[in-house]
Amino acid sequence: MVQGKTKGWDKVRAIYDWVRANVRYQFDPELKGALTALRAKQGDCEELTSLFVALCRANGVPARSVWIPGHCYPEFYLEGADGQGRWFPCQAAGADEFGSMHEARPILQKGDSFKVPGEAAPKRYVAETLRAKNAAANPRVEFIRKQLSE
Numbered sequence: 001m002v003q004g005k006t007k008g009w010d011k012v013r014a015i016y017d018w019v020r021a022n023v024r025y026q027f028d029p030e031l032k033g034a035l036t037a038l039r040a041k042q043g044d045c046e047e048l049t050s051l052f053v054a055l056c057r058a059n060g061v062p063a064r065s066v067w068i069p070g071h072c073y074p075e076f077y078l079e080g081a082d083g084q085g086r087w088f089p090c091q092a093a094g095a096d097e098f099g100s101m102h103e104a105r106p107i108l109q110k111g112d113s114f115k116v117p118g119e120a121a122p123k124r125y126v127a128e129t130l131r132a133k134n135a136a137a138n139p140r141v142e143f144i145r146k147q148l149s150e
Helices: 008-022 034-040 045-058
Strands: 063-068 071-079 085-089
Touching (some): 008 045, 034 045, 045 063
Antiparallel strands (some): 063 071, 071 085
């Protein structure tokens, strides 16, 4: 647990501040993961997002990755006193945006552990090159980009 932080918002903010203060942004086209970023004290948006998500989950806060064209960022989930929950975005790499963000790129996917048919290990995201095959049919996979709200 994050030392001295028991309330959800303060706990997540402490995790966010720690990641941004202790892990330097360094672009790398190879996916390395949260543990590598923690040990090397550097990573790109994917590693910083993965580390933030892992630390949130280790502290009992649901979190996930959000994939947009050319970037990803984390979201965390908190419930209010009324029991209503909400996902909050933050920027692990880039501008200091916590709890809300100014982002115009469309969301491609949310999550970080996808089972892709024909692949043994889960994938961090589903590439748009995914094609589905079935013995009885040949379904067409279509990635739909549609604005859901403004």
